[in-house]
Amino acid sequence: MSKSVSANAVELSILKDITFEVFSGETVAIIGTSGAGKSTLMTLLAGLDVVSSGEIELLGRPLSQLDDEQRAKIRSESIGFVFQNFLLIPSLTALENVTLPAILRGEGEDKDKAQRLLASVGLSGRETHLPSQLSGGEQQRVALARAFMTQPKILFADEPTGNLDEHTAENIIELLFEMNRDHGTTLVLITHDANLARRCERTLSIHAGELKES
């Protein structure tokens, strides 16, 4: 598959003829320098955007043949996200932020499950706190709990420690891999940190839009 964008009437090729497979339960790191195309690749893999040419099959379904709504359905049913800047809803409590994916799936507000998840990321007693009352590391823990709320088959993590100090980052990574193991989720981790990437089973390196397996 390839991805290009047009800017000022010039066609820019972001990803060039990339082919790879990720298997169920695998942990895969995609590394590369800034602007290499890591995030673009993730948006395509998660069905947030569509390829310019070629095809991506997600859980057996060709994404380019699905419309926005169908891709959203797949995401709500099978995919979890952890973002660099946490992206919690500021006006919802920690517990409510965690229940959100279940509500989007129409499963209602399963508070017990959300509480268990918050407990598993070490935030028991912080359920009613708003994001503004939590530290960066705590916010990312809430985001982790939220990502596992709907038992996703695949978890996409985009620079999950990019906004955290070293010590907190280490804790979060531990937690991420631990939860991933516990839930048997496929992990696609986007990072520029080679050390972090080494913790995954496979590392795909992207450079100037081209992908190499390392």
Place this chain on the structure above:
Amino acid sequence: MSKLQTPSGAQMVMRWSWREIWQGQLWPVMAALTLIIACVVALSALAIRVEKVMTDHGRSMLAGDLVFRSANPTPELILNKAQQLNLTISEQTRFQTMAFSDKGMQLVTVKAVPDNYPLRGELILTGEGGAVQSSLQPGQLWLAERLFSLLEVKIGDVVAIGDVELRVSGKIESEPELSYNPFRTMPSVFIHVADLDKTGALQLGSRVQYRSFFKGSDSALAQIQQDYPLQAGERWISEDNQGRSADLIGKAKQYLSLTILMVILMAAVTLVLTCQHYASSRSATVAMLKSMGASKSWLRRWLLSQVGLMFSMAIIFGSLIGLGLELLLRLPLTGILPEQLPGYGWQPFVFASAVALLIGLPALGIPLLRLLDTPAIAVLQAQSEKSSKKGVWLIAVPICAFLLVYGTNSLVWMVFAGLVVLFLLLAGGSYLLLHLLSKAKWGAAMSLALSRIKRSAINSMMQLAALSGSLMLVAVIWLVKSDLLGDWQQTLPPDAPNVFALNIAPTQQQAYLHKLDQQQVQRSQGYPIIRGRLTQINGQDAKQYADHDGNHINALRRELNFTWVEQLPDHNQVVAGQWTTQAGVSLEQELAQELGVRVGDRLGFSVNGQPFSAQVNSLRQVQWQSMKPNFYVIFSPDVVQGLPATWLVSFRINDQQVPFLNQLGRDYPTVSLLDLRTMGGKIQAILGQITWSLTVLAGLGVISGILLIFTLLRLSLNQRRREITLYRTLGASRKRISQTLWSEYGVMAVSAGLLAVIGAELIVFSLIKWGFELTPSLHIGMWFVLPILAMLVVFASLSSVIQQLLRPLK
């Protein structure tokens, strides 16, 4: 996907919406909506109340809700119809006759009325020993105060009215129907309708006026007028066509509509801006929700639940605040408004909610529809903003409603069209002004500020146009009010004459005026009065010349009051030609228009069968409501000086001079004194009532405007937060940033103030000239006040956020 309807999911979404309103970015939108609803509720409730009070006032001066006036008895058809429509009916037969006492005689206006007169207003009759009554009994005779001295009678004396002799029951303290036409009013006498035949005054061919009064629902009153086609000499009189008070009420109503419209416009601008700000602040959330799999229908329901909750809250709070505001607005009117105020029903609440909904639809709908289109990918990669036409059709909703409601109101259209044109002109003007400013040499802070403004030219222009537009609306509300009140005060100043003396013989004239001057009574000049007819226009019979298409001109069918003067009265404005003191005549402009007469035409007149002619030298604008002596026809002295005339003078009597007035009546029994003190007081009361209402309304409009400007500036400053943080990160000092901000917003304030003055002067000129049909003027004070006001509001807004903006970086 979906299912907000899942109970617990729906609950969470409602909680979320609730917090978005109170803690999130939705509160400014909610505040703007609440402001719209509160203002519209308060203004329309007050408008309804004041209108009802004013209508009641107008009707009380008519003695009924509706009056049918005719030279013949009221047709049975009308009376039957009125009964069918459940209207209460009263009547009056009015004629002029001589009243005789043992010692004197006087021409009087006799009003024969039944027990139930008046249906509206107050008839206060003071009898023996000060006993007060408000209706008449058969056999009673009530006299106007000055008839007691003119006829030299007291209560209990006998006075003959035509063939009947009646004992004087007492004095007419106050009567509802008052006229201030000095030429048509004689002292009143009230008798019961049962005694009418006994007077023998109603003979074939005698000049009698019949009036029927009706009271009932507005729809029945409208129906009866619609069902009966008026014949010649018949007329319906209602508070809408009843001279001065109708004019006051009409203009006050126009001003109310104007103020409501402007407040709505200002709040709508606030709403649009806050909605846009909200939508842009929520694009990241929508992208995140989409990335987690939220479908469009879920997002639509999510936004709808927020908007629905917000609207419900805004309606509840807006209505409550509106009620409080109406109470507050009414406080200064205590004592002027009656104790038992008419209610306003549900109308203000329904109207306010409808207005908020209509404005909210495009204001919220367009940015929210675009928000729904935020791509999921925006969660990871910032997307450039694409111009979208999505939802633009929603603008048609309020426009269609506006067309439906105001389609026929030219004043509102004038304002609306003017605002659109002015907004564009202001945007262009702002650009030009900033361009000129940036050419000059400035210090570092000012240069930075100007370059910042120029860099985002469109944004700055829009901001400046919105700022100057709001200031302009504030100025318009205030200036129109001042001009209106100024005009009213001018036409009816507190020192307006309140007594007219008529029928002064030429031999008495010098002595009479001297007597007034001796008592230092403020008076007009003496005017000679000559009764005559206009007979010819340019050598042709006047009726043939002017009456056409069945257009019968009343002035040609009766005698007119002529006068002659050396100089035209100051209160008459010459609108065509020039006054000359040789062989000329000046006509009132509306009569001239009716007759088709222009300056230079030759008119033929007849006085006591003696013909003469004069050339029209000028046309005059006459304010008939001004309670000053006014004439349709004024001659230069040489034309009519030799003709026999009586004299008229108007003057102002204060309370201490009342004995002098009574003595004057006794010293000159043949001079008719028309005492307008009661009626002048009534008109002054209405004027005072309207003045207060309009001042309070204008005040509210100005406060709304200033709030809008404050919101605008705070939004604009909040949008600058990130940029300022960046400057601070790059090492810019607090002082430098602060100076730049003050310079930037200072330039904006002064420019907006100046542009607003220009715009306001243009709008006020159009409104006063074409909308209210008054004489426009320039408002020099506003040229200083508005830029200063703009500076003050900017100062307040900037001061309230600058500390936050310049907070030390973390």
